[in-house]
Amino acid sequence: MPTRNILNDPFKNKGTAFTLTERQQLGLTGTLPPKVQTLDQQAEQVYAQYSKKSSNLEKRLFLMTIFNENRVLFYKVFSQHVAEFMPIVYDPTIATTVENYSQLFVQPQDAAFLSIDNPETIKESLKDAAGDRDIRLLVVTDGEGILGIGDWGTQGVDITVGKLMVYTAAAGINPRQVLPVVLDVGTNNQQLLHDPLYLGNQHPRVQGAKYDAFINQFVKAVETLFPNVYLHFEDFGRDNAANILNRFKGNNLVFNDDIQGTGIIVLAGILGALNISKQKLTDQRYLCFGAGTAGVGITQRIFEEMVNLGLSPQEARKHFYMVDKQGLLFDDMSNLTPEQKPFARSRSEFDNADDLTDLLSTVKAVQPTIMVGTSTQAGAFTERVVKEMAAHTERPIIFPISNPTKLIEAHADDLIKWTDGKALVATGIPSKNVDYNGVSYEIGQANNALIYPGLGLGAIASTARVLNDKMISAAAHSLGGIIDVKKPGAAVLPPVSKLYEFSETVAEAVAKSAVDQRLNQRPIESVVDAIKETKWEPKY
Numbered sequence: 001m002p003t004r005n006i007l008n009d010p011f012k013n014k015g016t017a018f019t020l021t022e023r024q025q026l027g028l029t030g031t032l033p034p035k036v037q038t039l040d041q042q043a044e045q046v047y048a049q050y051s052k053k054s055s056n057l058e059k060r061l062f063l064m065t066i067f068n069e070n071r072v073l074f075y076k077v078f079s080q081h082v083a084e085f086m087p088i089v090y091d092p093t094i095a096t097t098v099e100n101y102s103q104l105f106v107q108p109q110d111a112a113f114l115s116i117d118n119p120e121t122i123k124e125s126l127k128d129a130a131g132d133r134d135i136r137l138l139v140v141t142d143g144e145g146i147l148g149i150g151d152w153g154t155q156g157v158d159i160t161v162g163k164l165m166v167y168t169a170a171a172g173i174n175p176r177q178v179l180p181v182v183l184d185v186g187t188n189n190q191q192l193l194h195d196p197l198y199l200g201n202q203h204p205r206v207q208g209a210k211y212d213a214f215i216n217q218f219v220k221a222v223e224t225l226f227p228n229v230y231l232h233f234e235d236f237g238r239d240n241a242a243n244i245l246n247r248f249k250g251n252n253l254v255f256n257d258d259i260q261g262t263g264i265i266v267l268a269g270i271l272g273a274l275n276i277s278k279q280k281l282t283d284q285r286y287l288c289f290g291a292g293t294a295g296v297g298i299t300q301r302i303f304e305e306m307v308n309l310g311l312s313p314q315e316a317r318k319h320f321y322m323v324d325k326q327g328l329l330f331d332d333m334s335n336l337t338p339e340q341k342p343f344a345r346s347r348s349e350f351d352n353a354d355d356l357t358d359l360l361s362t363v364k365a366v367q368p369t370i371m372v373g374t375s376t377q378a379g380a381f382t383e384r385v386v387k388e389m390a391a392h393t394e395r396p397i398i399f400p401i402s403n404p405t406k407l408i409e410a411h412a413d414d415l416i417k418w419t420d421g422k423a424l425v426a427t428g429i430p431s432k433n434v435d436y437n438g439v440s441y442e443i444g445q446a447n448n449a450l451i452y453p454g455l456g457l458g459a460i461a462s463t464a465r466v467l468n469d470k471m472i473s474a475a476a477h478s479l480g481g482i483i484d485v486k487k488p489g490a491a492v493l494p495p496v497s498k499l500y501e502f503s504e505t506v507a508e509a510v511a512k513s514a515v516d517q518r519l520n521q522r523p524i525e526s527v528v529d530a531i532k533e534t535k536w537e538p539k540y
């Protein structure tokens with residue numbers, strides 16, 4: 001490759017920061033403006049330009065041009081403005097770019113696009129996308145369940161790129177060592193099937209044995225090409241997400257963000273809330289609204305926590321109620337998923353079981369103390385539902401975490417107002433502070449992005465063979481003690497502005513757990529040193 005192409009290699013390009021000597025050595029003399037800038041000067045210039053963009057989408061598109069050209073510069077600016085950039089680079093703005101990916105397409109962003117129509121090219125495609133890079137972390141989607149906006153086929157690749165950006169900004173994962181992958185198995189999105197601009201396979205989703213075989217081939221190819229890679233699954237459909245995780249978690253270093261990542265962050269938020277209200281987890285009644293991938297993943301995590309606290313599985317199960325499209329889930333229903341079944345209730349527990357077909361009647365009957373929304377049903381936590389819940393519990397814990405913003409079950413300011421400041425609230429998207437009756441309520445962000453970067457860093461740095469429940473539990477507990485719970489209006493989770501700092505705390509807890517369980521494949525003398533050595537910083 002002629003050296004001038006270095007300006008087109010985002011992993012090597014420094015742009016105007018190439019010194020005059022470097023320019024001479026690299027055959028770049030006269031190919032850049034004369035001034036040599038420092039990284040800080042470049043970052044300042046990028047931020048000034050960014051600040052002039054009027055919409056979030058324009059801001060994101062501008063930042064992506066920097067990403068496409070110069071990774072060090074992109075991550076330098078990102079690291080200087082983490083809380084400000086997160087909603088631009090990631091959720092919720094990323095939902096808009098997923099929906100418009102084909103129209104907005106300019107650059108494949110070093111992703112691998114694998115097609116179910118050509119399974120024989122899986123290996124070649126992964127190799128080509130990785131080039132000479134040593135891949136340690138791979139984020140993959142099949143685009144069926146992007147956030148709460150559904151099936152976006154190949155366009156879902158944006159979420160894998162976005163998730164990886166957060167890994168680097170939050171946990172210092174080396175951007176040369178990551179690979180975003182989309183598995184294009186078709187789409188059932190009618191709009192895409194009829195859109196002449198759509199860049200993916202224009203046929204319905206392939207399911208069943210052929211789909212399963214494709215996934216198996218993919219995982220095998222990944223393991224062969226990139227031994228010890230941490231394989232992160234994102235936004236698969238409800239059935240496939242659970243199936244794939246169950247198939248591989250015993251023997252491979254795999255992670256499902258929507259099931260496990262969300263479980264951890266919501267448990268951490270609940271522990272934070274109970275720390276504020278001075279209550280015990282084992283005294284809570286938990287209502288899951290939207291018992292899909294995330295809803296069940298969270299329920300399983302909190303259930304495990306109750307068992308860890310000494311309850312028998314039978315006792316622990318009594319604390320959970322699941323509501324899905326059918327209403328409260330009962331064990332005599334024929335259409336329950338395998339993950340829902342253990343938490344379905346018996347009709348005999350209620351006088352009016354047959355009436356419990358909506359959220360309000362269920363809240364009345366169950367009187368939950370914790371309610372988490374993962375339903376994609378905008379506004380489902382109505383004033384009546386919330387006031388009914390608050391009538392039976394002093395500090396209701398209410399987390400409407402459906403994404404993006406247009407799908408949230410209730411907004412934080414309404415929840416605070418409707419409960420007269422009593423509710424302990426976290427949302428999936430970032431929420432502003434709520435000023436109510438002289439108190440400024442900080443709203444925690446219960447988004448898996450607050451946990452998966454540290455979790456991944458801990459697992460990668462410790463060379464863990466698998467990611468198991470103990471490591472996951474260690475991650476959830478590691479966020480305790482960061483917030484000052486005595487402050488009126490304190491948030492239940494630490495702020496995104498401290499994401500870089502607490503991701504290291506999470507990583508240490510996870511790596512320590514892996515090493516304590518002897519899951520490390522290489523000798524680790526100090527987890528702190530191992531993490532330090534794994535981390536990358538944006539500098540030339």
Ligand SMILES: NC(=O)c1ccc[n+]([C@@H]2O[C@H](COP(=O)([O-])OP(=O)(O)OC[C@H]3O[C@@H](n4cnc5c(N)ncnc54)[C@H](O)[C@@H]3O)[C@@H](O)[C@H]2O)c1
Pocket residue numbers: 145146147148149237238257258262265289290291292293294295323324325326373374375376377401402403404407427428429446447448449
């Ligand atoms: N904050 C986070 O970190 C986070 C993480 C994962 C998912 N989520 C959000 O959670 C939502 C669900 O994601 P998922 O991956 O679990 O999707 P999913 O499709 O697996 O689950 C959604 C569930 O909601 C149910 N549902 C639909 N309509 C309903 C209704 N009217 N009443 C009750 N239940 C209903 C569906 O039947 C399904 O079981 C999305 O909006 C997603 O963005 C947030």
Ligand SMILES: O=C(O)C[C@H](O)C(=O)O
Pocket residue numbers: 091146147148235257258402403447448449
């Ligand atoms: O992507 C997010 O913002 C969180 C989560 O993984 C989701 O699917 O909503």
Ligand SMILES: [Mn+2]
Pocket residue numbers: 147234235257258
């Ligand atoms: Mn997701």
